[in-house]
Amino acid sequence: MPENDVVPAALSGATVFIKPKRARPFFGRHPWVLDSAILRVDGDPDSGAVVDVVTHDGNFIARGLWNASSRIRVRLYSFMQDQSLDQIFWNARIENAVGLRQQLNLLSKKTGCRLINSEGDNLSGVIVDQYGPYLAVQVTALAMAERLDMICDSLERIVQPKGILLRGAERGLGKLEGLHLPDRLLRGEPPDGPIFVEEHGLHFGVDLTEGQKTGYYLDQRENRQAAALYAGGRRVLDMFCYSGGFGVASAVSGNASSVLSVDSSIKAISLARANAELNNATTMTVEQADAFEKLASLEEENAKFGMVVLDPPKFARSRASASDALRAYHRINRLGVDLLEPGGVLVTCSCSGAITRDDFLMMLSAVAQRSGRTLQLLEYRGAASDHPVNLHCLEGEYLKCVIARVH
Ligand code: SAH
Numbered sequence: 001m002p003e004n005d006v007v008p009a010a011l012s013g014a015t016v017f018i019k020p021k022r023a024r025p026f027f028g029r030h031p032w033v034l035d036s037a038i039l040r041v042d043g044d045p046d047s048g049a050v051v052d053v054v055t056h057d058g059n060f061i062a063r064g065l066w067n068a069s070s071r072i073r074v075r076l077y078s079f080m081q082d083q084s085l086d087q088i089f090w091n092a093r094i095e096n097a098v099g100l101r102q103q104l105n106l107l108s109k110k111t112g113c114r115l116i117n118s119e120g121d122n123l124s125g126v127i128v129d130q131y132g133p134y135l136a137v138q139v140t141a142l143a144m145a146e147r148l149d150m151i152c153d154s155l156e157r158i159v160q161p162k163g164i165l166l167r168g169a170e171r172g173l174g175k176l177e178g179l180h181l182p183d184r185l186l187r188g189e190p191p192d193g194p195i196f197v198e199e200h201g202l203h204f205g206v207d208l209t210e211g212q213k214t215g216y217y218l219d220q221r222e223n224r225q226a227a228a229l230y231a232g233g234r235r236v237l238d239m240f241c242y243s244g245g246f247g248v249a250s251a252v253s254g255n256a257s258s259v260l261s262v263d264s265s266i267k268a269i270s271l272a273r274a275n276a277e278l279n280n281a282t283t284m285t286v287e288q289a290d291a292f293e294k295l296a297s298l299e300e301e302n303a304k305f306g307m308v309v310l311d312p313p314k315f316a317r318s319r320a321s322a323s324d325a326l327r328a329y330h331r332i333n334r335l336g337v338d339l340l341e342p343g344g345v346l347v348t349c350s351c352s353g354a355i356t357r358d359d360f361l362m363m364l365s366a367v368a369q370r371s372g373r374t375l376q377l378l379e380y381r382g383a384a385s386d387h388p389v390n391l392h393c394l395e396g397e398y399l400k401c402v403i404a405r406v407h
Pocket of ligand 1: 212216217220224240241242243244245246262263264265268289290291292311312313
């Protein structure tokens, strides 16, 4: 070899062979290679290392990151053989994600938006939410946890936040990946008090350090606004209110005659009360109660509402628990429908990815049948557009929000 020839750095270490007839999803760019699809591995990759995924007879499919302790053994990030997964590559991915939010006109130091949505931005295992000048990062993949420094460098360069906080992954998810990441400050300064974000002219306090998810439910941003359009002059029940988003939007933007917001968590209740006060939502009352019990007792009292919002937590964690979850969805929706006066509006959500659109609509159709009411589907909505879904990985489409008129 002539002396001045540069030997190309290896683009990956080990090679992962896929079983015959199991490669099709990866040619279709699905980013999760499960243990069960793997024929054999040449090499002994460390967790977090770059590996090539090839067909059983050695043809290149994709490049990804290995995790020996996860059921998702390889997360795929590039389908091009000459693409190395280096800092330039990750920077470009992050810039591309932030670029979308810029295009959507969502980048502002006053508002909140999701900057990186995992698979939806071809960055499987990374979620970054912006709240004003702060960023909250969640990692659900070990390989991404190992690259946190590089991710923070990129984010600091592109959006210049005051601080970047790491928020623990959703219950159970971290464990699946062998991840133990306590909440901590990654860069800059922590906020010295609550953060406030603007949403369609309203203001919400966000609990960045102890709140649910990364502190706020950004995915429901457009749905809260859509729901408020139906609230005018109506008595509204906002069940599973968390920090009061639907209730405040209905009371202030929607001019509801009254709003009752309910959540079982004491922290959520105090956030919702503070947000009601902040927005001068004088017609809004916040109550701590279990939703199932409260719905049943309202029914016993023969209470009636013009609009009922149901935004429960994830009832199904997997497809295996889907039928139990559907029974729970049926129960709350039945109770919700029973509380609606004729012509009332039901805003009903599910954030369980394991429940499909069809499952959810079939459940509502069964509720209509059982309750003897007629339901008119007005809007079928999903998460806001800063939560893009990768069409090669429909598992990322989790949020369903149906707005229906009930006769
Ligand atoms: N609608 C909210 C998000 C709701 S998240 C928003 O727009 O921001 C789901 C909420 O349900 C959480 O705040 C959780 O505390 C609450 N929750 C969970 N189980 C509950 C129960 N059994 N009764 C009432 N609230 C419950």
